[in-house]
Amino acid sequence: MKNEKEYMRNLNLEAAIWYLFTSAEFFEAAACECEKTMEWFGSLAISRKVSDFGRNNQIYEKFKQRARDFKRGAELARLGDYELIWEIAGCINGDVRGMMEQPLHSWMTEAEHREFERVRIGRLITYAGQIESALNNAMTGAEIFLDEGSGGDSDDNGFPGEEIVEWYNEYINFYKDPIFQKLPDPLPEYVVDTSVACRTGDEVPWTGVWYPSTGLEHHSLTFAIKGLRMQPAYKVIKTNEELEAEGGSCATPETVAVATTWHPIIPSGRQAEAEKELRAKAGELCPKTGIWKPLEPGAAQRTYKVGEAMANLGSAYGITVWCWIADC
Template sequence: MRDINREAWFLNYVTSIPYYEACAQATEDFADLFNRLLTKHDGHGIGNLDGWVSRYLNHAEEIRRRIEFVRYGDYMPMYGQLSDTNRDFRGLAEQNIYGWRTPAEDRAWNMALEHMSSLCGVGAQALGNVYWRGKLWADDQTNCVGRNEGFSKGASDALDFWQSLGLIPFPEQYPKYEVDYSLSCKTGDVCPRNGVWVPQQVLNEGLEHLHIEFAQQGRLMPPLFRFHLEKQVDENIVNYLREMGEEPDLDAYTSEEAISAMEEAVWHPLVLVSDPISKPIQRGRIEAKQSCPRTGYWWTLAREDSRRLFSQGEVMPNFADSRYGATIWYWDEDQKDQ
């Protein structure tokens, strides 16, 4: 069941400075691993791979620079940067990025890439409706129909998914929020305060098929998107299989898509009345001399055949004579005994 406190916590969390710092760190971690792998496999100078390492280091620097805008209440530079970082893999994929690493290195590289892209993607998604939707409503309502750029099925759907992948923590207790009825803002009017807002429709009807929203002071308040779920068949795959003489199982290629329709709303801010109690996210990368964050198999570039089982709390060893500088241990996605 969807819960307004849980969703408000999620939206506040993925628009917070600590979250953006995690995005920057994940981007830097990916660039660092990429560079270490190039060093190990004598890949420097091949194609434009070194340029892509620098590109992602620049992304990390730019995310940190845009945190200063957020401190002053402006989230839009961060929206653009997180979107760019998330989407940049399309260009990287055209490079020679596969076939020269070991299976364990491939898994670590893919995990670091997915972690970075997912963090940045969720952060951008939380700001999606802030960027254009209010302005499009004010300019021409038809431009905005069905274009929910945030969490189209509500924040709970996204939160459940990313928590299952370990991207978002599981708080031991979600905080409580109260509606500030002393302040209101109508769709298309200038938002007077940064934060998570709730539309009157949610207060009247509940969250089902509706949503709450992060809004930015000084930008136009977005419309409410009321959604319903429709089953959509992937016609491209189905038609391809039929051309190949195979009758596909339609259920296997059918998914539920959120179809949105916008409507005007009067919004109220949600105010935090109790603090969350959170558990830290377990990272898939840990520096030597630090305590192992979770039991399982880890490996490092600093030693050949380094993959070994560590127990949570065990100190990760350091190899001071490594040619790769500081010893970094990486979680192996393949946790089978080998």
């Protein structure tokens, strides 16, 4: 049987991370990171009396400018406009390349240069990378997918599958000082609002995190912005591990874009229960209303109400076992 990890996704955790990476508070934290690095760099340059040497002052001013940009982007995001914050996040790698081309070794010690490149710059790139990835599909996914002239684009430029959890876990404790705001414990509970639906290509009626009607197996949640067109879902058809086994060196999974219907994911106002797997066998009565997934390859999820009999799909592995994955 397939690895059951695929069917045990934590909807509350994934939704919470999506909301974190697309929040104005997260954008403001990126601005704060720019200010801290600006102050560190400026103080060090002044102590070496090189504040007006070469491009050092320009580097200082660039951090100052990006801090303003991130703050302004956060302000606009609160008003529903995410274009500036997305553009600024996409500029950071280019900014950094220009900085690192300068002869910083001529006045920094090896330890200082390592602190600047691996810690100070590394933290900023991490913020920018998560912001850009969280917003990419909302900003351009629909246009690329619906552009018949280009034949569409199957690359997920966001967080394929459940990668957003992997990225959060990768960086939350990577640096000595935590880089991201830790999620609340216990997590807030999120529910799928099936009363609202938006098809790929339609105008998005609400800004927030959305759940695909394809289900989460091999797919991801997404962030969509009111007034823009809804993006497709991206199905992972080959994981990084599978690509590596074939001799590839691709850093991201292979995906295919598909049109689907999306539903908002909203906080219920309750705290999530401690994560535990809820299962029911075929023939048993459904113990909890919601979206259920059979633990077998290729089988589609279904919605059950409390008291309904769980279906038997004639599984090759014996009686069908269903796993609860989300409210509906």
